[in-house]
Amino acid sequence: MNPGILGNIGLVLAVFFSVAGLVAVVFSWFLRDARYVRVARRSALLAFLGTFVAFGALEWALLTDDFSILYTARNHTSASPTWVKFATLWAALEGSILLWAMLQTLYTWLAGRKMRDYWTSPVALGALFVIQLFFLVNVLFVINPFTPVPNPPADGPGPNPLLQNHWMMAVHPILMYLGFVGLSVPFAYAVAAMVTRRYQTWVSETKWWLIFAWGFLTAAIFAGGWWSYEVLGWGGYWAWDPVENASFIPWLLATAFVHTAMVQERRGLFRSWNFALVTLAFAGTVFGTFLTRSGVIESVHAFAGGPVGPIFLGFLLVILAVGFSLLGRVSSEVRDVGSVNVWSREGLLLFGALVFVVMAFVVILGTLFPLLVEAFNGAKVSVGAPFFNQLFVPLGYAMLVLMALGPLLPWRRAEGETLRVLAWMAVSLVLGTAAGLALGWTLWVSLTVGLFLFNLVALGWLIASPIARKSRALGGVRAGMGSLAWTRRRYGGYLVHFAVALSALAIAFSQSYRLDVQKTLQIGESWQVAGRTITVHALRAVEDPHRYSVIADVEISGMGTRQPRLNYYPTSRTPFASPSVAYTLGKDYYLVLQAFDQENAQWVTLRLVVTPLVLWLWVSAVLMALGTAMILWPARRAARAAAAGEVGA
Amino acid sequence: MRTKYLIGFLIIVAAIAYLAFGGLGNSLVYYVLPSEYAENPARYEGKRIRLGGLVKEGSIRYDPQTLELDFVVTDGVVDIPVQHEGTPPELFKDNQGVVVEGRFDGKVFKGENLLIKHSETYQAPPEGGYTPEEVRKLIEEAK
Numbered sequence: 001m002n003p004g005i006l007g008n009i010g011l012v013l014a015v016f017f018s019v020a021g022l023v024a025v026v027f028s029w030f031l032r033d034a035r036y037v038r039v040a041r042r043s044a045l046l047a048f049l050g051t052f053v054a055f056g057a058l059e060w061a062l063l064t065d066d067f068s069i070l071y072t073a074r075n076h077t078s079a080s081p082t083w084v085k086f087a088t089l090w091a092a093l094e095g096s097i098l099l100w101a102m103l104q105t106l107y108t109w110l111a112g113r114k115m116r117d118y119w120t121s122p123v124a125l126g127a128l129f130v131i132q133l134f135f136l137v138n139v140l141f142v143i144n145p146f147t148p149v150p151n152p153p154a155d156g157p158g159p160n161p162l163l164q165n166h167w168m169m170a171v172h173p174i175l176m177y178l179g180f181v182g183l184s185v186p187f188a189y190a191v192a193a194m195v196t197r198r199y200q201t202w203v204s205e206t207k208w209w210l211i212f213a214w215g216f217l218t219a220a221i222f223a224g225g226w227w228s229y230e231v232l233g234w235g236g237y238w239a240w241d242p243v244e245n246a247s248f249i250p251w252l253l254a255t256a257f258v259h260t261a262m263v264q265e266r267r268g269l270f271r272s273w274n275f276a277l278v279t280l281a282f283a284g285t286v287f288g289t290f291l292t293r294s295g296v297i298e299s300v301h302a303f304a305g306g307p308v309g310p311i312f313l314g315f316l317l318v319i320l321a322v323g324f325s326l327l328g329r330v331s332s333e334v335r336d337v338g339s340v341n342v343w344s345r346e347g348l349l350l351f352g353a354l355v356f357v358v359m360a361f362v363v364i365l366g367t368l369f370p371l372l373v374e375a376f377n378g379a380k381v382s383v384g385a386p387f388f389n390q391l392f393v394p395l396g397y398a399m400l401v402l403m404a405l406g407p408l409l410p411w412r413r414a415e416g417e418t419l420r421v422l423a424w425m426a427v428s429l430v431l432g433t434a435a436g437l438a439l440g441w442t443l444w445v446s447l448t449v450g451l452f453l454f455n456l457v458a459l460g461w462l463i464a465s466p467i468a469r470k471s472r473a474l475g476g477v478r479a480g481m482g483s484l485a486w487t488r489r490r491y492g493g494y495l496v497h498f499a500v501a502l503s504a505l506a507i508a509f510s511q512s513y514r515l516d517v518q519k520t521l522q523i524g525e526s527w528q529v530a531g532r533t534i535t536v537h538a539l540r541a542v543e544d545p546h547r548y549s550v551i552a553d554v555e556i557s558g559m560g561t562r563q564p565r566l567n568y569y570p571t572s573r574t575p576f577a578s579p580s581v582a583y584t585l586g587k588d589y590y591l592v593l594q595a596f597d598q599e600n601a602q603w604v605t606l607r608l609v610v611t612p613l614v615l616w617l618w619v620s621a622v623l624m625a626l627g628t629a630m631i632l633w634p635a636r637r638a639a640r641a642a643a644a645g646e647v648g649a
Numbered sequence: 650m651r652t653k654y655l656i657g658f659l660i661i662v663a664a665i666a667y668l669a670f671g672g673l674g675n676s677l678v679y680y681v682l683p684s685e686y687a688e689n690p691a692r693y694e695g696k697r698i699r700l701g702g703l704v705k706e707g708s709i710r711y712d713p714q715t716l717e718l719d720f721v722v723t724d725g726v727v728d729i730p731v732q733h734e735g736t737p738p739e740l741f742k743d744n745q746g747v748v749v750e751g752r753f754d755g756k757v758f759k760g761e762n763l764l765i766k767h768s769e770t771y772q773a774p775p776e777g778g779y780t781p782e783e784v785r786k787l788i789e790e791a792k
Contacts, residue, residue: 354657361661373677380680382699387676518735520713574739574765594736595713605713605736 004069007057007146014050014105015136017043022129025122034118040125041112047132048105055102058095058145062088068152071095071145077158079546084159087170091159093308094145096173101135103181108132111185111209120202123192131184134315142307158546161569161576168227175220176247180285182213183254187282187323190275194326199271199334203264208632214258215628217251222621233577233592235516235609237617240388245367246288249360253281256356259406263346266411270350271334272327277353279323284360286316291367341412348406355398362391389511393444400451400504403497404458421461428453441512448508455501459494492630499623506616515610518594522603530610532589533557539601550575552593552604556582564593564606588614678750683727684781690753699750700729700758701766701788703779706743722749722758725779733760740765746788 021043028036061069062085065078075092076085089095108128115121139145163169186206193202224247225237238244257277260270290312327334340347366383373381404425408418432453436446466487471477519527527534537553551565562580569576582589590609597603680699700722708721718733731749741747746766751759766788779787 354660358660369677381677382680384676384678384697390676518716520716597713603713605716607736 002068003057003061003064003066004146004148006060007054007069008140008144010050010053010055010057011136011140011144011146012050014047014054014101015133015140017047017050018105018129018133018136021047022126022133025126025129028118029122029126037115037118037121037125040122040129041109044105044109044112044125044129047136048102048109051098051102051105051136054098054139054146055089058089058098059086062086065155066152067154067156068149069145070147070149073149073153073156075159076156077546078155080158080164081546083167083170084164084546087163088159090173090177091163091169094139094143096177097135097143097308098139098145099174100177100181101132101139103177104128104132104135104184107181107185107209111188117198117201117205120189120192120196120198123195124188127188127191128184131188138308138311142311157571158569161547161567161572162231164546164569165567165576165578166227166231168223168230172220172223172227175216175223179213179215179217179220180250180288182209182216183250183278183282183285185209185213186257186278187319190278191322191326194275194330197330197333199330200264200268203261203274207261207265210254210258210261211628211631214251214254215625215632217247217254218624218628219621221247221251222618222624226618226621229590229614230579230581231576233579233607235514235579235590235592235607235611237510237614240366240383240385242367243292245363246291249288249363249367250281250284252356252360252363253277253284256353256360257281259349259356260353263349267338267346269336269338269340269346271336272331273353275323275327275334277357279320279327280360283316283319283323286312286319290316343409345406345409345411348402348409352399352402352406355395355402359392359395362388362395396504397447397451400448400455400501403500404451404455407462407494407497408458421458424461425454425457428457445508445512448504452501452505455497459498462494463491488633488635489631492627492632495627495630496624499620499627502623503617503620506613506620509613510611510617513612516607518605518607520603520605523601527606529608530587530589532559534591534606534608536604536606537561539596539604546570549578550593550596552596552606554580554591554606556589556591559584559589562589562591564591566593566596583615585615587612680748682724682781682785683722683729684724686729686753687727693753695752697750697752699748700731700760701746701748701785702729703784703787704741704743704745704747709737709741709743711737718763722747724781724784726781729758730756731758731760733763735763738763738765746784748788 021040024036024040024043028034028040058071060066061072062076063082065072065076065085067073067076071092071094075095076088080088090099108125108131111128112121112125115124158164186202186209189202189206193199221244224244228239228244229235229237257274260274260277263270264274290309340350342348342351366387369383370381373379405422408421410418429450431450433446433450436449437443439446441449467477515530517529519529521527521534521536523536523539525536534557535555537555539550539552542549542551546569548568549565550568551563553561553563555561559582562582564580565578566575567578577592577594579590579592581591588609588611590611592607592609594605594607596605678697678699679693680701681693683700683702686693686698686700702722702724705721705723705728708719710719711717713736716734716736718735718737720731720733722729722731731751733749733751741763748764748766749758749760750762750764752761753759
């Protein structure tokens with residue numbers, strides 16, 4: 001037995017049990033026999049175990065430096081540290097699609113266990129089996145990482161150095177795939193809802209999965225931004241690179257869906273809109289993979305091409321065709337009954353969702369525009385950050401206004417009492433903006449400060465007024481606070497909103513007030529810059545088994561000694577700069593070793609990027625994760641009953 | 650119900666119009682070779698462009714103390730002097746394919762971002778120099 005054989009056995013078993021599960025759900029659908037659904041659930045577990053075996057086999061090959069299979073021969077080196085060896089599984093195309101397939105089978109199994117409705121579950125499970133078969137067949141037949149290598153090399157080239165440069169690269173892809181794959185569950189439920197013509201309940205049944213996937217997608221995007229900040233050496237966290245856009249498009253669409261799903265759950269509106277959005281969000285995850293794996297888009301970190309691009313494009317078209325043809329078939333039945341008052345929670349949720357959809361459209365347009373222009377007149381163009389910024393600034397302000405107002409307004413129609421707090425919010429907006437302008441900040445930054453306060457007042461009122469009401473009713477603040485545990489999900493949502501407002505503030509300041517300077521310093525020389533003294537103490541070299549590093553010891557006054565470095569990997573002719581970041585609550589000091597005197601080690605060229613409030617972006621990411629966890633955490637039974645009572649009343 | 654769709658439709662139309670007439674036109678960055686620029690310099694006046702070409706042999710002047718980097722980008726037909734501030738990338742050398750992002754300031758191109766386009770297989774320049782087509786191909790095939 002060797003890893004190659006074991007991996008292929010695992011994959012074949014996974015394909016076999018996926019097909020078996022698919023056959024079982026077809027039987028259960030046509031024979032109307034729920035027992036077959038149980039068979040399908042068991043097949044889903046076995047299919048997951050099959051992919052898990054394949055995953056284990058690839059890890060086995062990586063950890064034991066077995067170069068007899070294609071994946072390790074191309075992407076692995078025995079010189080890597082153990083954590084890099086482990087993470088090499090998702091450092092290249094074949095392995096990352098295997099990971100995707102494994103997570104897909106895991107979701108299919110877990111989602112199948114929760115399916116209670118014997119009418120819709122055969123279809124939903126069937127859709128998930130088809131999706132996982134797509135990935136499994138690809139891994140087995142098109143991009144099989146276990147393909148034997150005729151003459152195994154003694155060692156391989158190792159993974160892309162950029163991916164070895166930071167531990168976050170071991171975490172970020174897993175978060176991303178958990179998010180991407182998670183969106184398949186709401187999509188499968190939506191397909192089942194449209195096929196079985198049960199248009200209402202799927203939204204509440206998949207809400208948990210949707211928010212779970214959304215949380216991971218959010219975490220993955222922030223993790224990717226932080227990786228970019230820590231590794232790429234340009235002092236920024238977001239470059240509108242196609243790979244970043246590929247993750248942002250499904251996030252925007254899923255965010256829109258999270259909000260309109262609430263309206264459907266509560267008021268039964270926007271049903272066709274939700275079917276369309278969930279299809280687009282799931283298609284967005286495949287679109288992203290197509291973009292980054294096909295080579296159609298030039299990107300700093302696009303993977304090599306191959307047959308995967310066209311295959312994913314085909315899969316994308318199938319998803320869109322299935323989603324929209326089903327929707328077309330049932331569209332006359334899902335038309336909304338009743339109207340939407342714009343000045344109500346559902347009205348604002350709809351506007352908010354529209355903002356997110358327009359944002360997604362802008363990102364898709366900006367990403368694909370170079371292709372359109374080239375097809376049209378042959379000119380080679382690129383769409384830079386200014387394009388995206390120009391459109392995202394106004395859209396972002398619209399979002400900040402809507403997200404403060406939405407939770408504040410009651411369903412159906414706003415009335416006198418809730419409108420009163422709006423006056424306070426307007427005052428805080430004006431005062432915040434005026435204060436910002438008085439401090440000499442730009443209009444855009446000042447407006448963001450004002451909108452941050454606008455959100456803060458709204459959230460403060462949302463939290464304080466029920467406590468006050470309950471305290472009055474129950475006689476005592478403690479009793480009032482105690483009642484809050486019952487509505488933890490709502491407070492999770494508020495926390496996410498607060499974190500979004502906080503990140504808007506961090507983005508506005510960090511994008512507007514950035515100092516980026518370079519200077520060549522002799523060893524021992526000091527540099528007065530940005531209110532600090534920067535002194536280069538030494539330049540030294542360190543040799544590791546998998547790389548060679550040149551390190552400068554640089555002291556920033558009051559912040560200790562920093563070690564920006566250049567890492568040389570044997571597979572790359574160019575060094576990779578590894579910046580050193582001094583994080584503070586106010587400004588980050590970001591040092592990059594740009595160049596050094598290769599003959600006499602007498603001087604170094606340093607780049608210093610000073611950016612305000614970047615740290616708060618990472619803080620807001622943590623708060624968003626906490627808020628999402630609060631929403632997802634299962635409610636206690638008493639709380640659930642109370643919540644049900646509240647809905648009933 | 651109709652009004653809901655109408656509002657959504659209007660927002661999207663407005664967004665597209667804004668993109669087409671206001672947004673995209675000014676933020677597109679054209680990619681040109683020196684001889685393409687020479688054909689119609691007025692078209693690129695004051696605009697942000699990406700200038701592709703080879704580093705002309707013997708044209709590199711770099712002072713690590715002041716970080717001033719001057720060189721000439723050529724496609725075998727037209728030469729354009731480039732001024733850039735900052736450390737040259739590791740593989741920056743004569744006859745190297747480069748893409749410089751920046752703007753023209755009179756006859757001189759002020760570079761803001763310098764990218765190396767190196768192909769895996771190094772070839773000595775052909776006898777008599779490159780033609781613009783060869784340069785374009787060289788840069789596009791590189792990573």
